[in-house]
Amino acid sequence: MDICDLAPSYIRAIAPYQPGKPIPELAREMGLDESGIIKLASNENPLGASPLAQRAVRGVLDGISRYPDGNGFELKRALGARFGVEHQNIVLGNGSNDVLELAARAFLTPQHSAVYSQHAFAVYPLAVQAIGAAAIEVPARAFAHDLDAMRRAVRSDTRVLFIANPNNPTGTYAPPAAVEAFLAALPGHVAVVLDEAYHEYLPLELRGDSIGWLQRFPNLIVTRTFSKVYGLAGLRMGYALAGAGIADLMNRVRQPFNVNSLSLAAAAAALEDLEFVRRSFEVNQAGLKTVTRGLSELGLQYIVPFGNFVTFAVPDASGVFQRLLKLGVIVRPVASYGMPDHLRVTIGTESENARFLDSLARALGA
Numbered sequence: 001m002d003i004c005d006l007a008p009s010y011i012r013a014i015a016p017y018q019p020g021k022p023i024p025e026l027a028r029e030m031g032l033d034e035s036g037i038i039k040l041a042s043n044e045n046p047l048g049a050s051p052l053a054q055r056a057v058r059g060v061l062d063g064i065s066r067y068p069d070g071n072g073f074e075l076k077r078a079l080g081a082r083f084g085v086e087h088q089n090i091v092l093g094n095g096s097n098d099v100l101e102l103a104a105r106a107f108l109t110p111q112h113s114a115v116y117s118q119h120a121f122a123v124y125p126l127a128v129q130a131i132g133a134a135a136i137e138v139p140a141r142a143f144a145h146d147l148d149a150m151r152r153a154v155r156s157d158t159r160v161l162f163i164a165n166p167n168n169p170t171g172t173y174a175p176p177a178a179v180e181a182f183l184a185a186l187p188g189h190v191a192v193v194l195d196e197a198y199h200e201y202l203p204l205e206l207r208g209d210s211i212g213w214l215q216r217f218p219n220l221i222v223t224r225t226f227s228k229v230y231g232l233a234g235l236r237m238g239y240a241l242a243g244a245g246i247a248d249l250m251n252r253v254r255q256p257f258n259v260n261s262l263s264l265a266a267a268a269a270a271l272e273d274l275e276f277v278r279r280s281f282e283v284n285q286a287g288l289k290t291v292t293r294g295l296s297e298l299g300l301q302y303i304v305p306f307g308n309f310v311t312f313a314v315p316d317a318s319g320v321f322q323r324l325l326k327l328g329v330i331v332r333p334v335a336s337y338g339m340p341d342h343l344r345v346t347i348g349t350e351s352e353n354a355r356f357l358d359s360l361a362r363a364l365g366a
Protein backbone atom coordinates (compact mmCIF):
# COMPACT_ATOMS: atom_id res chain seq x y z
CA MET A 1 0.00 0.00 0.00
CA ASP A 2 1.21 3.49 -0.82
CA ILE A 3 0.52 5.89 2.03
CA CYS A 4 0.28 8.70 -0.51
CA ASP A 5 -2.85 7.11 -1.99
CA LEU A 6 -4.52 7.65 1.36
CA ALA A 7 -4.14 11.42 1.24
CA PRO A 8 -7.46 13.13 0.46
CA SER A 9 -8.18 13.22 -3.27
CA TYR A 10 -8.44 17.03 -3.17
CA ILE A 11 -4.88 17.19 -1.84
CA ARG A 12 -3.55 14.79 -4.43
CA ALA A 13 -5.23 16.88 -7.15
CA ILE A 14 -3.43 20.10 -6.23
CA ALA A 15 -1.36 21.50 -9.10
CA PRO A 16 1.80 22.97 -7.59
CA TYR A 17 2.34 26.75 -7.74
CA GLN A 18 4.75 27.70 -10.52
CA PRO A 19 7.08 30.45 -9.33
CA GLY A 20 9.16 32.71 -11.54
CA LYS A 21 12.45 31.12 -12.52
CA PRO A 22 15.23 32.13 -10.10
CA ILE A 23 18.34 33.74 -11.62
CA PRO A 24 20.79 31.05 -10.31
CA GLU A 25 18.64 28.31 -11.86
CA LEU A 26 18.69 29.93 -15.31
CA ALA A 27 22.43 30.54 -14.99
CA ARG A 28 22.96 26.82 -14.29
CA GLU A 29 20.63 25.65 -17.06
CA MET A 30 21.97 27.89 -19.81
CA GLY A 31 25.57 28.26 -18.65
CA LEU A 32 25.06 32.02 -18.37
CA ASP A 33 26.70 34.44 -15.97
CA GLU A 34 24.27 35.39 -13.18
CA SER A 35 25.25 39.04 -13.43
CA GLY A 36 24.08 39.14 -17.05
CA ILE A 37 20.57 37.86 -16.27
CA ILE A 38 17.60 40.08 -15.51
CA LYS A 39 14.54 38.70 -13.74
CA LEU A 40 11.26 40.40 -14.55
CA ALA A 41 9.16 37.44 -13.53
CA SER A 42 7.84 37.87 -10.00
CA ASN A 43 6.72 41.50 -9.68
CA GLU A 44 9.57 42.26 -7.33
CA ASN A 45 10.75 45.83 -6.72
CA PRO A 46 13.57 46.58 -9.19
CA LEU A 47 15.03 49.14 -6.77
CA GLY A 48 15.68 46.45 -4.17
CA ALA A 49 14.65 47.01 -0.56
CA SER A 50 14.37 50.25 1.35
CA PRO A 51 17.73 51.17 2.91
CA LEU A 52 15.92 51.81 6.20
CA ALA A 53 14.56 48.26 6.13
CA GLN A 54 18.02 46.85 5.42
CA ARG A 55 19.47 48.78 8.33
CA ALA A 56 16.66 47.56 10.60
CA VAL A 57 17.43 43.93 9.69
CA ARG A 58 21.09 44.39 10.53
CA GLY A 59 20.05 45.96 13.82
CA VAL A 60 18.14 42.88 14.99
CA LEU A 61 20.53 40.17 13.73
CA ASP A 62 22.03 39.78 17.18
CA GLY A 63 18.63 38.76 18.52
CA ILE A 64 17.82 35.87 16.21
CA SER A 65 18.36 33.25 18.91
CA ARG A 66 15.13 34.53 20.50
CA TYR A 67 11.65 33.73 19.28
CA PRO A 68 10.05 36.68 17.52
CA ASP A 69 7.25 38.69 19.13
CA GLY A 70 4.33 36.42 18.21
CA ASN A 71 1.97 39.38 18.46
CA GLY A 72 4.11 41.67 16.31
CA PHE A 73 3.47 44.58 18.66
CA GLU A 74 5.80 47.14 17.08
CA LEU A 75 4.71 46.48 13.52
CA LYS A 76 1.05 46.53 14.52
CA ARG A 77 1.63 49.84 16.24
CA ALA A 78 3.14 51.24 13.04
CA LEU A 79 0.34 49.83 10.87
CA GLY A 80 -2.30 51.00 13.33
CA ALA A 81 -0.91 54.53 13.32
CA ARG A 82 -0.72 54.59 9.54
CA PHE A 83 -4.19 53.24 8.86
CA GLY A 84 -6.18 54.27 11.91
CA VAL A 85 -6.93 50.72 13.05
CA GLU A 86 -6.43 48.92 16.36
CA HIS A 87 -4.10 45.99 17.00
CA GLN A 88 -7.17 43.76 17.27
CA ASN A 89 -7.95 44.52 13.61
CA ILE A 90 -4.58 43.32 12.27
CA VAL A 91 -3.41 39.84 11.28
CA LEU A 92 0.24 39.46 10.27
CA GLY A 93 1.26 36.78 7.80
CA ASN A 94 4.32 35.11 6.36
CA GLY A 95 3.67 37.01 3.14
CA SER A 96 0.10 37.90 2.29
CA ASN A 97 -0.17 34.39 0.84
CA ASP A 98 -0.26 33.30 4.45
CA VAL A 99 -3.16 35.60 5.39
CA LEU A 100 -5.08 34.52 2.28
CA GLU A 101 -4.79 30.96 3.54
CA LEU A 102 -5.75 31.97 7.07
CA ALA A 103 -8.94 33.53 5.73
CA ALA A 104 -9.75 30.33 3.85
CA ARG A 105 -8.97 28.17 6.87
CA ALA A 106 -11.03 30.32 9.22
CA PHE A 107 -14.22 30.05 7.14
CA LEU A 108 -14.11 27.07 4.78
CA THR A 109 -14.71 23.33 5.19
CA PRO A 110 -15.29 20.62 2.56
CA GLN A 111 -19.00 21.45 2.92
CA HIS A 112 -18.48 25.07 1.84
CA SER A 113 -17.56 26.91 -1.33
CA ALA A 114 -15.40 29.86 -2.32
CA VAL A 115 -15.77 32.21 -5.29
CA TYR A 116 -12.99 33.78 -7.33
CA SER A 117 -12.46 34.97 -10.87
CA GLN A 118 -10.98 33.21 -13.85
CA HIS A 119 -7.39 34.43 -14.36
CA ALA A 120 -7.18 35.47 -10.68
CA PHE A 121 -4.16 35.02 -8.43
CA ALA A 122 -3.15 31.33 -8.21
CA VAL A 123 -3.07 31.24 -4.43
CA TYR A 124 -6.89 31.43 -4.20
CA PRO A 125 -7.55 28.06 -5.85
CA LEU A 126 -4.64 26.57 -3.91
CA ALA A 127 -5.94 27.79 -0.55
CA VAL A 128 -9.46 26.59 -1.29
CA GLN A 129 -8.37 23.21 -2.61
CA ALA A 130 -6.09 22.52 0.35
CA ILE A 131 -9.19 22.58 2.52
CA GLY A 132 -11.30 20.50 0.16
CA ALA A 133 -13.88 23.24 -0.21
CA ALA A 134 -15.69 23.69 -3.52
CA ALA A 135 -14.17 26.23 -5.88
CA ILE A 136 -16.43 28.41 -8.00
CA GLU A 137 -14.40 30.08 -10.73
CA VAL A 138 -16.35 32.84 -12.43
CA PRO A 139 -15.53 33.64 -16.08
CA ALA A 140 -13.64 36.91 -16.47
CA ARG A 141 -14.74 39.76 -18.75
CA ALA A 142 -11.96 41.06 -20.97
CA PHE A 143 -9.57 39.42 -18.46
CA ALA A 144 -11.04 41.46 -15.56
CA HIS A 145 -13.17 40.32 -12.63
CA ASP A 146 -16.87 40.31 -13.58
CA LEU A 147 -18.20 41.51 -10.23
CA ASP A 148 -21.87 41.12 -11.15
CA ALA A 149 -21.31 37.53 -12.24
CA MET A 150 -19.28 36.88 -9.09
CA ARG A 151 -22.16 38.13 -6.94
CA ARG A 152 -24.60 35.91 -8.82
CA ALA A 153 -22.27 32.92 -8.35
CA VAL A 154 -22.52 33.13 -4.56
CA ARG A 155 -24.42 30.18 -3.08
CA SER A 156 -25.84 29.60 0.37
CA ASP A 157 -22.78 27.46 1.16
CA THR A 158 -20.31 30.16 0.00
CA ARG A 159 -18.21 31.53 2.83
CA VAL A 160 -15.26 33.23 1.11
CA LEU A 161 -14.96 35.36 -2.03
CA PHE A 162 -11.63 36.61 -3.32
CA ILE A 163 -11.11 39.85 -5.24
CA ALA A 164 -7.65 40.87 -6.40
CA ASN A 165 -7.51 44.60 -7.07
CA PRO A 166 -5.41 45.14 -9.09
CA ASN A 167 -5.33 41.51 -10.17
CA ASN A 168 -2.27 39.44 -10.92
CA PRO A 169 -1.49 38.16 -13.58
CA THR A 170 -3.83 40.31 -15.67
CA GLY A 171 -3.06 43.72 -14.15
CA THR A 172 -6.76 44.63 -14.35
CA TYR A 173 -8.45 46.90 -11.84
CA ALA A 174 -11.97 47.46 -10.56
CA PRO A 175 -12.86 51.08 -9.72
CA PRO A 176 -13.60 51.71 -6.01
CA ALA A 177 -17.23 52.64 -6.68
CA ALA A 178 -17.79 49.25 -8.33
CA VAL A 179 -16.17 47.37 -5.46
CA GLU A 180 -18.13 49.37 -2.90
CA ALA A 181 -21.44 48.68 -4.66
CA PHE A 182 -20.47 45.02 -4.88
CA LEU A 183 -19.79 44.85 -1.13
CA ALA A 184 -23.09 46.57 -0.36
CA ALA A 185 -25.02 44.06 -2.50
CA LEU A 186 -23.33 40.93 -1.17
CA PRO A 187 -25.12 38.76 1.43
CA GLY A 188 -23.58 38.82 4.90
CA HIS A 189 -22.66 35.12 5.01
CA VAL A 190 -19.68 35.64 2.67
CA ALA A 191 -16.31 36.91 3.86
CA VAL A 192 -14.79 39.07 1.10
CA VAL A 193 -11.02 38.95 0.84
CA LEU A 194 -9.95 42.11 -0.97
CA ASP A 195 -6.37 41.43 -1.99
CA GLU A 196 -4.61 44.76 -2.52
CA ALA A 197 -1.04 43.57 -3.09
CA TYR A 198 -0.54 46.31 -5.71
CA HIS A 199 -2.52 49.06 -3.96
CA GLU A 200 0.52 51.29 -3.48
CA TYR A 201 1.23 51.20 -7.21
CA LEU A 202 -2.14 52.82 -7.98
CA PRO A 203 -2.13 56.58 -8.53
CA LEU A 204 -3.82 58.24 -5.53
CA GLU A 205 -6.95 59.16 -7.49
CA LEU A 206 -7.60 55.49 -8.34
CA ARG A 207 -7.31 54.16 -4.79
CA GLY A 208 -10.45 53.27 -2.91
CA ASP A 209 -10.84 53.80 0.82
CA SER A 210 -10.92 50.06 1.40
CA ILE A 211 -9.77 50.39 5.01
CA GLY A 212 -12.56 52.88 5.68
CA TRP A 213 -15.01 50.33 4.26
CA LEU A 214 -14.16 47.97 7.13
CA GLN A 215 -16.47 50.09 9.33
CA ARG A 216 -19.42 49.53 7.02
CA PHE A 217 -18.83 45.97 5.86
CA PRO A 218 -18.23 43.60 8.76
CA ASN A 219 -17.52 40.73 6.33
CA LEU A 220 -14.61 42.52 4.63
CA ILE A 221 -10.95 41.44 4.91
CA VAL A 222 -8.37 43.73 3.27
CA THR A 223 -4.96 42.19 2.58
CA ARG A 224 -1.73 43.99 1.71
CA THR A 225 1.91 43.00 1.40
CA PHE A 226 5.46 44.17 1.95
CA SER A 227 6.61 42.09 -1.04
CA LYS A 228 5.88 44.57 -3.80
CA VAL A 229 6.36 48.32 -3.45
CA TYR A 230 8.20 47.88 -0.12
CA GLY A 231 10.69 45.51 -1.75
CA LEU A 232 10.71 42.79 0.92
CA ALA A 233 9.55 39.73 -1.06
CA GLY A 234 12.38 37.58 0.28
CA LEU A 235 11.52 38.28 3.91
CA ARG A 236 7.83 37.33 3.60
CA MET A 237 5.57 39.79 5.35
CA GLY A 238 1.94 40.57 4.64
CA TYR A 239 -1.09 41.54 6.68
CA ALA A 240 -4.84 41.53 6.78
CA LEU A 241 -7.06 44.23 8.22
CA ALA A 242 -10.54 43.16 9.33
CA GLY A 243 -13.14 43.49 12.04
CA ALA A 244 -11.94 42.33 15.46
CA GLY A 245 -13.99 39.12 15.32
CA ILE A 246 -12.63 38.00 11.95
CA ALA A 247 -9.07 39.00 12.86
CA ASP A 248 -9.36 36.96 16.06
CA LEU A 249 -10.46 33.85 14.13
CA MET A 250 -7.61 34.25 11.64
CA ASN A 251 -5.12 34.73 14.46
CA ARG A 252 -6.33 31.52 16.09
CA VAL A 253 -5.56 29.43 13.01
CA ARG A 254 -2.15 30.93 12.30
CA GLN A 255 1.08 29.50 13.62
CA PRO A 256 2.07 31.30 16.84
CA PHE A 257 5.37 32.48 15.28
CA ASN A 258 4.38 32.71 11.62
CA VAL A 259 6.39 35.90 11.02
CA ASN A 260 10.04 36.17 11.96
CA SER A 261 11.98 38.82 13.81
CA LEU A 262 13.92 40.06 10.77
CA SER A 263 10.80 40.66 8.71
CA LEU A 264 8.99 42.30 11.62
CA ALA A 265 11.81 44.82 11.99
CA ALA A 266 12.22 45.34 8.25
CA ALA A 267 8.51 45.88 7.64
CA ALA A 268 8.16 48.45 10.42
CA ALA A 269 11.10 50.39 8.98
CA ALA A 270 9.94 50.04 5.37
CA LEU A 271 6.54 51.43 6.29
CA GLU A 272 8.21 54.65 7.39
CA ASP A 273 10.41 54.98 4.30
CA LEU A 274 8.01 57.19 2.38
CA GLU A 275 10.79 58.43 0.11
CA PHE A 276 11.60 54.89 -1.07
CA VAL A 277 7.94 54.13 -1.70
CA ARG A 278 7.52 57.38 -3.63
CA ARG A 279 10.56 56.64 -5.79
CA SER A 280 9.40 53.06 -6.40
CA PHE A 281 6.02 54.38 -7.50
CA GLU A 282 7.57 56.87 -9.89
CA VAL A 283 10.02 54.41 -11.42
CA ASN A 284 7.07 52.09 -11.98
CA GLN A 285 4.87 54.77 -13.58
CA ALA A 286 7.67 55.72 -15.98
CA GLY A 287 8.39 52.04 -16.69
CA LEU A 288 4.74 51.28 -17.44
CA LYS A 289 4.80 54.02 -20.09
CA THR A 290 8.07 52.80 -21.61
CA VAL A 291 7.08 49.14 -21.71
CA THR A 292 3.54 49.64 -23.02
CA ARG A 293 4.82 52.02 -25.70
CA GLY A 294 7.51 49.52 -26.65
CA LEU A 295 5.00 46.67 -26.88
CA SER A 296 2.77 48.78 -29.13
CA GLU A 297 5.73 49.59 -31.36
CA LEU A 298 6.32 45.86 -31.72
CA GLY A 299 2.68 45.49 -32.74
CA LEU A 300 1.74 43.58 -29.57
CA GLN A 301 -1.50 43.96 -27.63
CA TYR A 302 -1.35 44.30 -23.88
CA ILE A 303 -3.93 44.37 -21.09
CA VAL A 304 -4.04 47.91 -19.64
CA PRO A 305 -1.84 47.58 -16.55
CA PHE A 306 -2.56 48.92 -13.04
CA GLY A 307 0.19 47.13 -11.11
CA ASN A 308 3.95 46.83 -11.59
CA PHE A 309 3.77 44.46 -14.54
CA VAL A 310 2.32 44.21 -18.05
CA THR A 311 0.63 41.16 -19.52
CA PHE A 312 0.74 41.04 -23.28
CA ALA A 313 -0.39 38.75 -26.08
CA VAL A 314 2.31 37.37 -28.31
CA PRO A 315 2.35 34.72 -31.03
CA ASP A 316 4.09 31.53 -29.85
CA ALA A 317 4.26 32.76 -26.26
CA SER A 318 6.12 29.71 -24.97
CA GLY A 319 8.68 29.91 -27.77
CA VAL A 320 9.22 33.62 -27.10
CA PHE A 321 9.58 32.87 -23.38
CA GLN A 322 12.30 30.32 -24.16
CA ARG A 323 14.14 32.64 -26.55
CA LEU A 324 14.06 35.40 -23.93
CA LEU A 325 15.59 32.96 -21.42
CA LYS A 326 18.44 32.29 -23.83
CA LEU A 327 19.00 36.05 -23.97
CA GLY A 328 19.15 36.14 -20.18
CA VAL A 329 15.73 37.73 -19.67
CA ILE A 330 13.26 35.96 -17.38
CA VAL A 331 9.60 36.83 -17.80
CA ARG A 332 6.57 34.84 -16.67
CA PRO A 333 4.47 32.47 -18.76
CA VAL A 334 0.82 32.57 -17.70
CA ALA A 335 -0.47 29.43 -19.40
CA SER A 336 -1.25 27.97 -15.97
CA TYR A 337 -3.67 30.90 -15.54
CA GLY A 338 -5.53 29.87 -18.67
CA MET A 339 -3.66 32.44 -20.77
CA PRO A 340 -1.36 30.40 -23.03
CA ASP A 341 -1.07 33.23 -25.57
CA HIS A 342 0.19 35.82 -23.08
CA LEU A 343 3.38 36.58 -21.18
CA ARG A 344 3.74 38.76 -18.11
CA VAL A 345 6.68 41.09 -17.62
CA THR A 346 7.47 42.95 -14.42
CA ILE A 347 8.44 46.60 -14.74
CA GLY A 348 12.15 46.92 -14.06
CA THR A 349 14.62 49.77 -13.91
CA GLU A 350 14.99 51.96 -16.97
CA SER A 351 17.87 49.86 -18.27
CA GLU A 352 16.10 46.57 -17.55
CA ASN A 353 13.02 47.75 -19.43
CA ALA A 354 15.17 48.75 -22.40
CA ARG A 355 16.96 45.39 -22.30
CA PHE A 356 13.63 43.56 -22.16
CA LEU A 357 12.18 45.43 -25.16
CA ASP A 358 15.35 44.95 -27.15
CA SER A 359 15.47 41.23 -26.32
CA LEU A 360 11.78 40.83 -27.09
CA ALA A 361 12.29 42.36 -30.52
CA ARG A 362 15.07 39.83 -31.13
CA ALA A 363 13.00 36.96 -29.75
CA LEU A 364 10.15 37.87 -32.10
CA GLY A 365 12.45 38.13 -35.09
CA ALA A 366 13.93 34.69 -34.49
Ligand SMILES: *Cc1c(COP(=O)(O)O)cnc(C)c1O
Nearest residue numbers: 095096097121168197225227238
Ligand atom coordinates in the same frame (compact mmCIF):
# COMPACT_ATOMS: atom_id res chain seq x y z
C1 LIG B 1 2.42 39.19 -5.13
C2 LIG B 1 0.99 39.02 -4.74
C3 LIG B 1 0.65 38.84 -3.41
C4 LIG B 1 1.68 38.93 -2.34
O1 LIG B 1 2.26 37.77 -2.04
P1 LIG B 1 3.19 37.72 -0.74
O2 LIG B 1 2.86 36.41 -0.15
O3 LIG B 1 2.79 38.85 0.15
O4 LIG B 1 4.58 37.85 -1.23
C5 LIG B 1 -0.68 38.72 -3.07
N1 LIG B 1 -1.64 38.81 -4.00
C6 LIG B 1 -1.35 39.01 -5.28
C7 LIG B 1 -2.46 39.15 -6.25
C8 LIG B 1 -0.03 39.10 -5.69
O5 LIG B 1 0.26 39.26 -6.98
